[in-house]
Amino acid sequence: MHPERVSAGQRLRSLYRAAAAGIVMLLPAAAPAQSRDVPQGERGTASIVRIEQGGRIDGCAALFESRAGVMRIAWNHDDVVSISTPAVRAAGQVMLRFDTPEGMASLDTTTSGGRVSATIGSPTIEMVKRLQDRVVLIVGEQRLEYSLGHVAMRDILSDVEHCARHASALPVSGPPAGPVTDGVDWVPQMAGQFPAHAAVTGRDTNGQPLYTCSAERDGALHPGKIRQGFDGCVFGYGGREYTARSYRVMVGVPRWAWASHGQVPPNALQSGNEADERPLFACRTEYRGSMQLGKIRPGFNGCNFSYGGREMTGAFYEVLMG
Secondary structure, eight states, X not given: OOOOOOOHHHHHHHHHHHHHTTOSOOSSSOOOTTOEEEEEEEETTEEEEEEEETTEEEEEEEXXXXXXXEEEEEEETTOOEEEEEEOOOOSSOOXXXXXXXXXXXXXXXXXXXXXXXXXXXHHHHHHHHTOOSEEEEEETTEEEEEEOOSOOHHHHHHHHHHHHHHHHTOOXXXXXXXXXXXXXXXXXXXXXXXXXXXXXXXXXXXSOEEEEEEEEETTEEEEEEEOTTOSSEEEEETTEEEEESEEEEEEEEOEEEEEETTOOOXXXXXXXXXXXXXXXXXXXXXXXXXXXXXXXXXXXXXXXXEETTEEEEESEEEEEEO
């Protein structure tokens, strides 16, 4: 028996219909009405979503679909991994088991709102990560199969984990106090100054807010970061970290799109350029619990940012959108 294969478009449409019907829920209990999934991308047949509830981010999840319904594997900020599947008719507690190359891995479950849910402990998650091509679950007496689309489960769960860590590092800020209420603008500044209504777009390792800036060097305009205590706009270039005392700072209401491994989403907002005029785009990525600001373009392996005198690359990131 082979798992049913569906297109990405069919999968997303079905997932959104299920969400609208109240089928897709937060784990392990039924989700409050204000909970919502924000699409972040795809990996194989999995749709990666960010879980938002009551104005805060609760983690990320991978959604898989087959004829049996949606399987959901979620990763929260406390590194708790959980799974939910469609419920089955059974008397008493329902056992959920993963069919893995090492044998059956059994999980104790709870049933609520038409879903069977369970927490996946460390030994089991390592077994699950080794799955290739498909997932086979035994829920009660029912066998459920989900295609991975020729992608290893380890890669899918890596995306979910990085999405959750990235989300936990996002800065919390209110609406801007300045005149720009839709989109962004750039304000010239000098010597460590930044506008009072600058958009908070990151957070440093010491907890201070970071602001997106861009500065010139060697004929290029480099997106970077600034905060209180910096002498100017700090950015990475050629493997090193530089500070420019003349720069511009972003204000307004930025929009971001999730990406990874060098991808640049369509309609990304050009925020700088190389010396040869290739466009550069502002990005942000999680690093040691902080949200660092940097740049990306086609040909990079990820979001390039500077920290501690060096230029580094984050494989999972968000890109500023137009």
